[in-house]
Amino acid sequence: xxxxxxxxxxxxxxxxxxxxxxxxxxxxxxxxxxxxxxxxxxxxxxxxxxxxxxxxxxxxxxxxxxxxxxxxxxxxxxxxxxxxxxxxxxxxxxxxxxxxxxxxxxxxxxxxxxxxxxxxxxxxxxxxxxxxxxxxxxxxxxxxxxxxxxxxxxxxxxxxxxxxxxxxxxxxxxxxxxxxxxxxxxxxxxxxxxxxxxxxxxxxxxxxxxxxxxxxxxxxxxxxxxxxxxxxxxxxxxxxxxxxxxxxxxxxxxxxxxxxxxxxxxxxxxxxxxxxxxxxxxxxxxxxxxxxxxxxxxxxxxxxxxxxxxxxxxxxxxxxxxxxxxxxxxxxxxxxxxxxxxxxxxxxxxxxxxxxxxxxxxx
Numbered sequence: 001x002x003x004x005x006x007x008x009x010x011x012x013x014x015x016x017x018x019x020x021x022x023x024x025x026x027x028x029x030x031x032x033x034x035x036x037x038x039x040x041x042x043x044x045x046x047x048x049x050x051x052x053x054x055x056x057x058x059x060x061x062x063x064x065x066x067x068x069x070x071x072x073x074x075x076x077x078x079x080x081x082x083x084x085x086x087x088x089x090x091x092x093x094x095x096x097x098x099x100x101x102x103x104x105x106x107x108x109x110x111x112x113x114x115x116x117x118x119x120x121x122x123x124x125x126x127x128x129x130x131x132x133x134x135x136x137x138x139x140x141x142x143x144x145x146x147x148x149x150x151x152x153x154x155x156x157x158x159x160x161x162x163x164x165x166x167x168x169x170x171x172x173x174x175x176x177x178x179x180x181x182x183x184x185x186x187x188x189x190x191x192x193x194x195x196x197x198x199x200x201x202x203x204x205x206x207x208x209x210x211x212x213x214x215x216x217x218x219x220x221x222x223x224x225x226x227x228x229x230x231x232x233x234x235x236x237x238x239x240x241x242x243x244x245x246x247x248x249x250x251x252x253x254x255x256x257x258x259x260x261x262x263x264x265x266x267x268x269x270x271x272x273x274x275x276x277x278x279x280x281x282x283x284x285x286x287x288x289x290x291x292x293x294x295x296x297x298x299x300x301x302x303x304x305x306x307x308x309x310x311x312x313x314x315x316x317x318x319x320x321x322x323x324x325x326x327x328x329x330x331x332x333x334x335x336x337x338x339x340x341x342x343x344x345x346x347x348x349x350x351x352x353x354x355x356x357x358x359x360x361x362x363x
Contacts, residue, residue: 002046002047002069002070002071002072003069003070003102003103003104003105004050004067004068004069004070004102005067005068005069005070005073005083005084005099005100005101005102005105006052006065006066006067006068006099006100007029007065007066007067007068007084007096007098007099008063008064008065008066008096008097008098008099008100009025009063009064009065009066009088009094009095009096009097010057010061010062010063010064010094010095010097010259011025011061011062011063011064011093011094012060012061012062012092012093012094013060013062013093014060015056015060018054018062018064019051019054021064022051022054022062022064022066023051025049025051025064025066025088025094026048026049026050026051026066026067026068027048027049028049028086028087028088029049029066029068029083029084029085029086029087029088030047030048030049030068030069030072030083031043031047031048031049032087035048046069046071047069047071047072049066049067049068049069050066050067051064051065051066052065052066052067053065063097068083068084070102070104070105073105073108075104075105075108075109076233076236077109077231077232077233077235077236077271078231078232078233079233080105080109080232081232084096084099085257085258088257089256089257094257095257095258095259096257096258096259096262097258097259097261097262098259098261098262098266099262099266099267101266101270103304103305105270106270106303106304106305106306107305109236109270109271109272110272110305110306111269111270111272111303111305111306111307111309112247112269112272112273112274112306112307112308112309113239113243113244113245113246113247113272113274113307114246114274114307115274115307115308115309115310116300116307116308116309116310116332117307117308118246118274118307119158119246119274119275119310119334122194122196122221122222122246123157123158123193123194123195123196124194125157125360127331127359127360127362128326128329128330128331128332128333128334128335128359128360128362129157129158129310129333129334129335129359130156130157130158130334130335130337130355130356130359130360131156131157131158131159131160131312131334131335131336131337132151132156132158132159132160132336132337132338132341132342132352132355133159133160133161133162133163133336133338134147134148134159134160134161134162134165134180135162135164135338135339135342136162137162137164137165137168137170137171138170138171139170139171140170140171141171141172141175141176141179141180142179144165144171144176144179144180145176145179145180145182145183146183147342147348148180148183148184148187148197149183149184149186149187150187150348150349150352151341151348151349151352152183152184152187152188152191152193152195153187153190153191153349153352154348154349154350154351154352154353154355154356155191155193155195155352155353155356155357156193156195156352156355156356157193157195157196157334157356158195158196158197158198158222158248158334159180159184159195159196159197159198160197160198160199160200160224160248160336161176161198161199161200161224162200162338163200163224163226163250163252165200166200166202166203167202167203167207173199173202173211173214174214176199177199177211177214177215177218177220178214178218180197180199181197181215181218181219181220182218184196184197185219196220196221196222196246197220198220198222198223198224198246198248199211199215199220199223199224200223200224200225200226200250201223201224201225201230201238202229202230203230204234205234205237205238208230208234208238209238209241211223212238212241212242212245221244221245221246222245222246222247222248222274223245223246223247223248224248224249224250225238225247225248225249225250226249226250226251226252226253227249227268227271227273228251228252228253228254229252229253232271235247235249235271235272236271236272239271239272246274246275247272247273247274247275248273248274248275248276248277248312249268249273249275249276249277250277251264251276251277251278251279260278260279260287260291260295261291261294261295261298262298264276264278264295264298264299264311265294265295265296265297265298265299265309265311266298268309269298269299269303269306269309270306273309274307274309274310275309275310275311275312275334276295276299276309276310276311276312277312277314277336278292278295278311278312278313278314279313279314279315280292280313280314280315280316280317280325281313282316282321283314283315283316283317284315284316285315285316289328292313292328292329293328293329295311296311296313296329296330296332296333299311300332308332310332310333310334311329311332311333311334312333312334312335312336313325313329313333313335313336314336314337314338316339316340317335317336317337317338317340318337318340319337319340319341319351319354319355319358322335322355322358322359322362323358323362326359326362331362335355335359337355341355
C-alpha cells in the first residue's frame with residue numbers, strides 16, 4: 001500500500017460547491033478521469049486521491065486537504081510537481097499552500113547535499129554570510145572578471161552570476177567563468193578570505209553537465225540554478241551527479257499557484273537547494289515581513305532526513321539595512337545585496353568591505 005502526500009490547498013468556492021471542488025482536485029491529481037468506470041481495486045484503493053479534510057477559513061474560502069499516493073510521483077522531481085499541482089494549476093481560485101511529505105518522499109529527494117553548514121564551511125564562517133551578483137547583462141567577460149576581483153578584495157563570501165547571465169555572445173559561459181574564477185582566486189590570495197564564485201547554469205542537461213565540468217576544472221565548487229527554468233528533473237539529476245557541489249537556487253518564474261512559503265521554504269529544500277533565494281520584504285517585490293519570516297523558518301527548521309537550507313533574502317536590498325535584516329532573520333542567512341552595492345562603482349571594494357564588516361561584526 002502506498003504512502004500518501006497530504007497536499008493542502010486554499011480554494012475559493014461557494015458552500016454548495018466546495019465538496020465537489022475538493023473531490024475534483026482529488027480526481028484531477030490522481031486518476032484524471034471519471035471514477036465510475038474504474039473497477040481495478042488497486043487503483044481505487046491505492047491511487048485515487050482522497051479528500052482528507054475540508055475546513056472553512058472564511059466565507060467562500062476553504063482549506064482542502066487531499067491525500068495523494070507517493071508512488072504516482074515515480075520519485076521523479078517533475079512528476080512530483082505534476083502530481084501535487086499539475087492540471088489543478090490551471091483552475092481558478094486554487095492555491096497549493098503546503099504539503100506534508102511522508103518518509104519515502106523525503107528519502108527519495110534527499111534535500112540539500114550540504115545546506116547551511118556547507119555554505120559556512122566553504123568560506124570558514126560561523127555566522128551570517130554575505131553575497132552579491134555580477135551585473136549587468138551585456139558586460140564582457142574581462143569587465144565582469146575585474147568587477148568580481150574588486151568585490152572579492154572587499155572580503156565578500158559569495159559572488160554569483162546574475163541569473164540572466166547565460167551563454168550569450170557578449171559573455172559566453174566558457175569565456176566568462178574561467179576569467180572570473182581566476183580573478184576571485186587572485187583576490188582571495190591577497191585578502192586571505194576564501195570568496196566563492198557561483199556561475200549560473202543554463203541550457204539543456206548536456207550543456208549543464210559541460211558547464212559543471214568546466215566549473216570544476218576552474219576550482220569552482222558551487223553554482224546558481226533556476227529550477228523553474230531548467231526543470232526540476234534536470235536539477236535533480238545535476239545535484240545527484242555532483243554531490244560535492246553547492247546549489248543556490250534562483251526564484252525566476254516561481255510566481256503562480258503555489259504559496260511562496262511552501263515553494264521557497266519546503267519544496268526547494270526537498271528538491272535539494274542548499275540555499276534558496278527569495279524576494280525580501282522592503283525590496284521591489286512586495287513580500288511581507290511575516291511571509292519572509294515564514295520562508296526562512298521553513299528553510300531552517302529541523303526536519304528528519306534533511307539538512308537545513310540557507311534562506312537568501314534578496315531584491316532591492318541596501319547596506320544600511322544589514323543590522324535590521326540580521327536582527328529579523330538571525331545569523332542563519334545569506335544576505336544578498338546586488339544593484340545597490342554595484343552602484344558604488346569605483347568605490348565598490350570599500351563599499352563591499354563595509355557590507356562584509358557589518359555582517360561579520362553582527363555575527
